[in-house]
Amino acid sequence: MTKAAALAGHRNSLRGQVAIVGIGLSPVGKVPGRSPLWLAAAAAKQALADAGMQKSEIDGVLASPAMAAQFHRFSVAFSEYFGVRPTFSNTLQVSGATAATMFNIAAAAIHGGLAETVLVVGGDSLLSGLTPELALRSLTESRDQQYEMPFGIPVANTFAMTAHRHMKEFGTTPEQLAQVAVTQRRHAARTPGAQQTEPITVEDVLNSKMVTSPYRKLDCSLISDGGAAFVLTSAERAKALGIEKPIYILGGGECYTHEHIFLMPSLTTTGAVQSSQKAYAMAGYGPKDMHTAGVYDCFTGTVIMMLEDLGFCPKGEGGRFVADGQMTYGGQIPSNTHGGLLSFAHSGIPGSLFHFHEVVAQLRGECGARQVASAELGLVHSLGAGFATNATTILGTENTL
Amino acid sequence: MISLEDAARKPLPSPDADTAALWRGLRDGQLLLQHCDDCGNVQFYQQGFCRHCSGENLTHRPASGRGKVHSFSVVHRAPGPAFKNDVPYAVLLVELAEGPRMISTYTGGKPDEVTFDMDVVLVCEPVSDDIALPRFKRA
Numbered sequence: 001m002t003k004a005a006a007l008a009g010h011r012n013s014l015r016g017q018v019a020i021v022g023i024g025l026s027p028v029g030k031v032p033g034r035s036p037l038w039l040a041a042a043a044a045k046q047a048l049a050d051a052g053m054q055k056s057e058i059d060g061v062l063a064s065p066a067m068a069a070q071f072h073r074f075s076v077a078f079s080e081y082f083g084v085r086p087t088f089s090n091t092l093q094v095s096g097a098t099a100a101t102m103f104n105i106a107a108a109a110i111h112g113g114l115a116e117t118v119l120v121v122g123g124d125s126l127l128s129g130l131t132p133e134l135a136l137r138s139l140t141e142s143r144d145q146q147y148e149m150p151f152g153i154p155v156a157n158t159f160a161m162t163a164h165r166h167m168k169e170f171g172t173t174p175e176q177l178a179q180v181a182v183t184q185r186r187h188a189a190r191t192p193g194a195q196q197t198e199p200i201t202v203e204d205v206l207n208s209k210m211v212t213s214p215y216r217k218l219d220c221s222l223i224s225d226g227g228a229a230f231v232l233t234s235a236e237r238a239k240a241l242g243i244e245k246p247i248y249i250l251g252g253g254e255c256y257t258h259e260h261i262f263l264m265p266s267l268t269t270t271g272a273v274q275s276s277q278k279a280y281a282m283a284g285y286g287p288k289d290m291h292t293a294g295v296y297d298c299f300t301g302t303v304i305m306m307l308e309d310l311g312f313c314p315k316g317e318g319g320r321f322v323a324d325g326q327m328t329y330g331g332q333i334p335s336n337t338h339g340g341l342l343s344f345a346h347s348g349i350p351g352s353l354f355h356f357h358e359v360v361a362q363l364r365g366e367c368g369a370r371q372v373a374s375a376e377l378g379l380v381h382s383l384g385a386g387f388a389t390n391a392t393t394i395l396g397t398e399n400t401l
Numbered sequence: 402m403i404s405l406e407d408a409a410r411k412p413l414p415s416p417d418a419d420t421a422a423l424w425r426g427l428r429d430g431q432l433l434l435q436h437c438d439d440c441g442n443v444q445f446y447q448q449g450f451c452r453h454c455s456g457e458n459l460t461h462r463p464a465s466g467r468g469k470v471h472s473f474s475v476v477h478r479a480p481g482p483a484f485k486n487d488v489p490y491a492v493l494l495v496e497l498a499e500g501p502r503m504i505s506t507y508t509g510g511k512p513d514e515v516t517f518d519m520d521v522v523l524v525c526e527p528v529s530d531d532i533a534l535p536r537f538k539r540a
Contacts, residue, residue: 145412151504152479152484152490153480153504154476154479155480160474161492161494165472209477211476213475260446260504261504262494262501262502263502267471267472
């Protein structure tokens with residue numbers, strides 16, 4: 001019996017129990033005149049149409065919160081706006097890691113009988129719904145009020161300090177950081193609807209304005225509007241519905257190592273090591289088995305560190321791995337093939353839902369000019385708050401069960 | 402979502418039951434660390450339990466004020482209007498001689514002087530009647 005089959009038999013494992021049967025995106029980038037709820041609902045409508053389902057078939061709603069909306073219970077406000085009355089619902093908040101936790105928790109809820117069909121949804125309008133100053137300050141509000149915020153520490157600064165230390169310890173260079181932005185911009189050029197598609201060079205990144213060292217403007221993710229939604233249901237129900245290409249949740253893992261950046265155990269090795277190991281173990285697959293990945297990319301250096309911690313290359317080798325073309329087509333793990341937060345769109349927490357949308361579309365073979373050939377296994381890693389929060393989900397086609 | 406008015410004000414700590422002693426100490430020119438009488442763990446910041454052994458026998462002792470720059474980042478784009486007039490400034494992740502790390506900012510010099518593992522020393526800078534912020538200058 002293969003390891004995968006052995007794990008599949010584990011009584012509590014989610015492996016292969018739940019499938020993504022519908023995916024949807026709102027317009028992304030600059031979407032003026034649309035509220036976070038509209039963006040979420042537009043994506044949800046598409047996801048239901050994609051699944052060939054009616055909204056009356058939804059009995060669970062999991063949402064991420066929106067900075068540009070005043071609702072304390074976004075999932076509940078969304079349900080009212082969208083016209084559904086779920087019997088399972090929550091608004092999850094672990095910053096940038098929320099997206100992967102939504103899939104893991106939705107799968108657990110379906111597997112555990114709390115719901116049969118869950119809508120995973122998020123939408124926010126950081127670009128049009130907030131002024132640039134309020135958007136920046138809102139991102140900073142997430143830092144600790146006593147020990148971090150009084151020093152004027154943008155959330156970017158926490159990530160910058162990790163990358164800076166990575167450069168000091170492993171010799172990672174500004175050019176290698178820039179290569180992440182260049183690669184992803186090239187990916188975005190082939191993605192319809194991406195916010196930034198103009199090609200850039202390493203020199204362009206190195207000549208862009210310094211934001212918080214070592215990060216320059218083009219090392220930083222975009223500020224965007226946009227929403228995404230997914231319909232998840234049990235593997236049996238996906239079959240009964242005759243879904244053509246269900247994409248299964250094979251494994252999930254999370255890890256939370258600190259709240260304050262000064263209590264991060266190591267600035268250069270993160271909780272992504274544990275979250276991905278848990279996900280790989282549940283899936284019965286390892287990093288070398290993955291065909292494509294969505295790697296959270298709030299900053300260029302974040303991607304380099306994650307390629308290491310997710311097991312795609314050894315610790316300290318991330319910079320060379322990227323410069324060597326290993327995160328793009330023809331390389332070991334084509335990542336962020338839609339352009340990611342750096343070039344596709346970054347509407348706050350929903351930004352990482354776009355990685356899920358891309359990986360599912362890749363596994364369904366629907367990516368046209370940017371399709372990764374024969375992609376059957378994919379990983380999405382979401383993280384947030386200066387690596388305080390990490391969550392990994394592994395997805396696969398029917399062949400990988 | 403916060404208002405523009407609030408965004409223009411610098412955030413100040415509001416000491417609570419756990420942390421009042423820390424902020425009182427800083428106002429008086431001392432950085433207090435908690436030493437656990439049960440397991441010997443030294444921690445920053447102040448709280449009701451030892452993070453290592455969950456013991457509650459914690460004693461405040463002033464830190465030496467000496468430390469090293471474990472990492473840093475020079476902020477050129479302010480995180481909102483309140484810090485616009487301060488850029489560029491260096492945010493430091495200081496490793497104190499006693500072990501714990503803390504976030505601070507560099508004072509008494511230009512941000513481009515800061516290097517990894519640079520020796521720094523505490524300076525308590527009053528920012529209101531009740532609050533002094535722990536900053537660090539070159540040792």
